[in-house]
Amino acid sequence: MxxxxxxxxxxxxxxxxxxxxxxxxxxxxxxxxxxxxxxxxxxxxxxxxxxxxxxxxxxxxxxxxxxxxxxxxxxxxxxxxxxxxxxxxxxxxxxxxxxxxxxKPAPQTVDDSELATYQSLRCTGSQVALSDLLAISDILCQNEHVRVSLLEVMVGQCMRNSDFGRELYEIELVNDHKQLTDKQWSIAFFMASITFVPQMFDDMMFVYHRMPERKEFTWVREDTVVFIATYLNDKSCLQASVSRLINTISEQKDNPGSYFGIAFSVYHCVVVKVVKDAHTMSFSHTDALQFTPSFYAETPSTPGITALARLGHRIEPALFKRILEVSKHLWHLSIEKTLPAQGADSSHDVPHNIIYPPLPLELWLEIARYLPRFDLITFGLVSKICREAALVLLRYPHIYGYRLVAIPKIPKYLRERHRSLHTARFSAVRGDIFYDVDIGMEWKNITSKMIDFKVGGHWLTVHFSICG
Structure with missing residues (x-):
């Protein structure tokens, strides 16, 4: 041969x-x-x-x-x-x-029973734009641009990593999600879910995002569930995946409201919206959106990355609680013996032992802008209005205490040798000082730190450099 x-x-x-x-x-x-x-x-x-x-x-x-x-x-x-x-x-x-x-092998044959839910419920749209699904503008706000760019870097880092890259090539050859190895599932889930964790990354001593155990369906938020699938560009496989997500939402969520499901195959993703009321349930979903760029891409941008980053940007009621958990903030305060006074748990807007004039949110927000990340979280423990001000800023990604606020023009060196596929420059602020920071590349003669993620028992390291 x-x-x-x-x-x-x-x-x-x-x-x-x-x-x-x-x-x-x-x-x-x-x-x-x-x-x-x-x-x-x-x-x-x-x-x-x-x-x-x-x-x-x-x-x-x-x-x-x-x-x-x-x-x-x-x-x-x-x-x-x-x-x-x-x-x-x-x-x-x-x-x-x-x-x-x-x-690539042919997709798995889908049994008619797997399509029953899709065919029996009222579908209000099968190729819905994400902006219509979420009832938001087609134009991204500044924070959304930042989150999209950061997710592009995270995906690019996975694709650039030698071990992860080899697994991504292999995932393309798997025609049934049950055949994915635990490592392949972990890589896929990391790429699908990293935009839904509190966007705060630091040394693992201070911020730790725990990787969940493998499940067929994983809730990344109270209203959002992820299913790792295969061959979403095949109509039957897409509809079967949507059916599975609808069934899971129906079985696990009793309260009326809107819920979201994400079918994710690494190469494509589908966002599903399920609307439940007291007596009926309907659904709609996007088309299969390309998620990972081609390994021969010239740009890191894809419709799927933009869609998941925007979905992750939605206001989350439990965000502050999750930030306290991943940052172990109350534990660090107890070590420093500076736990907030009783009554500062948002049960009262103004704690009894703190006296200040009734300032509007805009002024509290101006105060919050000057606080470093640790103090900003503590500030959010003071009262409801302080928490509201803190959350406006905490919705921006924070890397080693630097708040990423904008995407400047791509420097020439990032356009060379396809570096922009896995590295990006951000405008960042710490306190009241602005900096340029690069995420994704380790540069010589520049202060560089590492963000480590444990993915399926293996480490993914993302470099963070302060350029000025």
Whole structure:
């Protein structure tokens, strides 16, 4: 099968048996060889260094093989280096003829019973724009722009990470969500849910976002549930996923109101809105929106990233409580012996032991703007109006105490070498001083800190640099 392929003579040939190994095998041998080949007989895919390349049913000849693997013709300074995608992973070159490229498996067959809910309830729209679903403007506010850009960075960091990137390529080849490994599920859930946690990131000693255990349905907010799916670009799979979300909302939420479900397959997402009243229930949803950019993308922006970031930006009644939890704020106050006085738990607008004139919210907000993050949270414990002022600012992302407030013009160096796919510059404020900060790249000679996320037992590190 490999006769005639021009490749290093000392390469490894690792033939997998689907009954013994995952595809591609995590048991691949360790070696200093330039190339390792893996043959997935279950899916008829030829892998190189753990990444899918060719269809076994139509392997290329020598010349096309070398061009697809190196990105160059055999006589163009062949140096045995791999072709790479825009995130730095070994990847089949774009000029590879499509008949030779690996093929994704067909989506799973959907039983009619899985579509029963979708077909029996009143659907008020099946390709609804998110702005109509949420009854918001098509134009993003400044904070939404910031949150969208931050989510683009987080997604780009996952795609750039060598271990996560390999898993993302593999997720594309899974046709049933039950076949996802725990690591693949964790990566998918992290990408889907990171915009719904309190947007506060710091050293894990001060802010810690716990990764939940694997479940079929995970509530990321009181009114929002996530389901990790596959093949949402297939109509039957999309409708089956929407049915599952509706059933979960119906079973777990008794109170009338609006609830949201997110079907998420890494490559696409669908936002579902379920409206319950005392006697009836209806639903509507977006189309399958592209979520992750192509590995050969020129821009990090996708409709799915924008949709989830805007959905995460909605006002959340429990936000302050969740901020107290992830920041362990009351514990830190107890260590410093500065717990708020009794009555400062928002049960009274004005605590009995604090006297101040009845200032309007706008003035309390001006005071809050000067407070560092820790003091801002404490400020929110004083009274309802102080909490309201604090929450206006706490809805902006905070990284190591810097509040991200705007997206400046992209610097030239971020437009080079596809850095803007995984790194962004933000205008930030700390106290009353403005800074430029970069998130995603570690720069030499610049103060840099790390944001660590534990995802499925593995670490994702995002660098944070203060530029001035």
């Amino acid at each position: 490999l006769d005639g392929l021009k490749s290093p003579s000392d390469c490894l040939l690792w033939i997998e048996n689907g009954d013994e190994f995952e595809s591609p095998s995590l048991k691949r041998p360790s070696s200093a060889c330039l190339y390792s080949y893996e043959i997935d007989l279950d899916r008829n895919i030829f892998h190189i260094d753990g990444f899918p390349f060719f269809s076994l049913e139509c392997l290329p000849d020598d010349e096309v093989f070398i061009q697809s693997v190196t990105g160059r013709l055999p006589d163009e300074n062949y140096d045995e280096s791999f072709s790479a995608d825009h995130y730095g992973h070994t990847a089949c070159a774009l000029q590879c003829p499509p008949e030779h490229k690996y093929k």
